[in-house]
Amino acid sequence: MGFEENRFSEPFTNNFDYTSFNELFNLYYPRLCAYAYQITKNPTASEDIVQEVFIRLWKGRKELNIKGDIFNYLLKACKNASLNFLRSESSRRKTLEEIPEKDSINDMDLIEEQELVDFVQQCIDLLPQRSRQVFLMSRFEGLKQQEIAERLGTSIKTIKNQIWKSLQYLRTCLKEKDAI
Amino acid sequence: MSPDNKIKEHIIDHLTGEQNPSDELNEWKNQSPENDKTLSDFQKIWRATDFVSNMQKFDSKHAWRKVGATILREQKRKTNFQKAIYAFSGMAASLILVFSLTIFNQPNINHQNPITLSTENGSKAEITLPDGTEVTLNSGSSISYLSNLSDGIRDVSFSGEAFFKVAKSKVPFVVQTASGMKLKVLGTQFNLSTYAENNHIETTLLEGKVELTSPNGNNLILEPGQMGSYNQSTQNLAYKIGTPSHEIGWLxxxxxLDNTSLESLTSLLERQFNVQILLVPTKLGxxxxxxxxxxxxxxTDILDALTQLSDIKYKIKGTEIIISAK
Structure with a gap:
């Protein structure tokens, strides 16, 4: 699923209805949650944050004047809400955990990072079968090299080789797409 | 220079988080800008796949159940509000403003101003009162309440016909009718019909418990499925035999129709469709x-049906309908 072709094509206007809002939600919800999770490291809070951002968007849709892309707006809203969450959490727990400054996360980098995510997603789908299997087990199932080797009945060396192949493949694929 | 096997292993161990970047890896990285770029590309790819992996843990379909329901409630509240405004037709704009403030519970408004919502003949309205009670007003009906309805007192004045879904609360919800009959409930669903042309005020209880009180101090308690009737001229209260689902058919x-006279039917149709019906001769009614x-x-479909059921015919002139014998 690509970012560019799946960008929400419909302009966000005052006439935004329930159905288009649902589409917008389905398209960006997992991405925005993953992003909030990157900041908060808390899956439940991330879902709450993103849901709240969407509900606020719906309530304010008649008044909001959103310039530019709706996804950029949502991403920034989630960033701010996530940072606010960290701040209130650290004051609640009276800890002095380091909270990223609002401006330390550059909005341009944010968008570029999301584009890279999309290209990576596309390239993963194109990986050769065997490398892909190992890569997914390592990345998506969070298995250690040793565990993958045991499951596939092979050596750690082979696993390392497969991961290496995947990395090489992904890098080439991303270079072709001018994404890296 | 492409990394040798030793460095490959170091890179993979570093990325999979099974080891910190080793000295050899750092050394290799610093050997050339090319090596540095290779490592930083892999790190970027690794972080991006981490992101892709996290995305898969969040399910939009499941989350939409909650978000979709929330925004529907939001929309319904707005629609109810809009319908109520349509029902105002002809009322002062200032009153609409007072109403909108009340709905959204703004402070600093005059709590003594009664707020009246009414429907014209030919229209219905769904409204939500500040205490959460939902009222569906039938045609030609009106409900008034003081703007402090939500904080402690739940008294409304009412005429016409409406279906009430009273929000549960320890504070009784009291409906005052023009003829003096009072209805008192805690949390329940009932239909109340007080049209002036009907001599009887009819209450149909669907859920909960209501108490009807007449001005002369009589009372009648209704259980679910029971109907109460109040005779406006004698001030008597009595149970009534009827079918509750028929009473709320208008919703x-x-x-x-249960042996209903053409006369009562025409006054109902006049309200519901905002027309005037003339019966020639009157005794047809x-x-x-x-x-x-x-x-x-x-x-017209209803009139057509009636001409099939009885020996009448009709003529329509604008909003006036003349029904005569065939």
């Missing part, structure tokens, strides 16, 4: 009675 645009259910949506 689904159905008219249930008491001579003809109907039993059954009318589900037709338009006044």
């Amino acid at each position: 689904n645009n159905k008219i249930y 008491t001579d003809i009675h109907y039993t059954g259910v009318l589900e037709e949506k338009t006044i």
Whole structure:
């Protein structure tokens, strides 16, 4: 699923209805949650944050004047809400955990990072079968090299080789797409 | 220079988080800008796949159940509010403003101003009162309340017909009718019909418990499924035999007739469709009675149905309808 072709094509206007809002939600919800999770490291809070951002968007849709892309707006809203969450959490727990400054996360980098995510997603789908299997087990199932080797009945060396192949493949694929 | 096998292993161990970047890896990285770029590309790819992996843990379909329900409630509240405004037609704009402030519970408004919402003949309205009670007003009905309805006192004045879904609360919800009959409930669903042309005020209870009180101090307690009738001229309260689902048929645009005279039916149709009906001769109204259910949506369809059921014919001139014997 690509970012560019799946960008929400419909302009966000005052006439935004329930159905288009649902589409917008389905398209960006997992991405925005993953992003909030990157900041908060808390899956439940991330879902709450993103849901709240969407509900606020719906309530304010008649008044909001959103310039530019709706996804950029949502991403920034989630960033701010996530940072606010960290701040209130650290004051609640009276800890002095380091909270990223609002401006330390550059909005341009944010968008570029999301584009890279999309290209990576596309390239993963194109990986050769065997490398892909190992890569997914390592990345998506969070298995250690040793565990993958045991499951596939092979050596750690082979696993390392497969991961290496995947990395090489992904890098080439991303270079072709001018994404890296 | 492409990394040798030793460095490959270091890179993979570093990325999979099974080891910190080793000295050899750092050394290799610093050997050339090319090596540095290779490592940083892999790190970027690794972080991006981490992101892709996290995305898969969040399910939008599941989350939409909650978000979709929330925004629907939001929309429904707005629609109810808009319908209520349509029902105002002809009322001062300042009153609409007072109403909108009340709905959204703004402070600093005059709590002594009664707020009246009414429907014209031919229209219905769904409104939500500040305490959460939902009221569906039938045609030609009106409800008034003080703007402090939500904080402690739940008294409303009412005329016409409405279906009430009273929000549960320890504070009784009291409906005052023009003829003096009072209805008191805690949390319940009931239909109340007080049209002036009907001598009887009828209450149909669907859920909960209500208490009816007449001005002369009599009272009647209704259990679910029971109907109470108040005679406006004698001030008597009594149970009534009837079918509760027929009493709330109007909510689904159905008219249930139970040996109903043409006269009562015409006053109902006049309200519902905002028309004037003339019976020629007048005694047709008491001579003809109907039993059954009318589900037709338009006044002409209903009149057509009536001409099939009885020996009458009709003529329409604008909003005036003349019914005469065949």
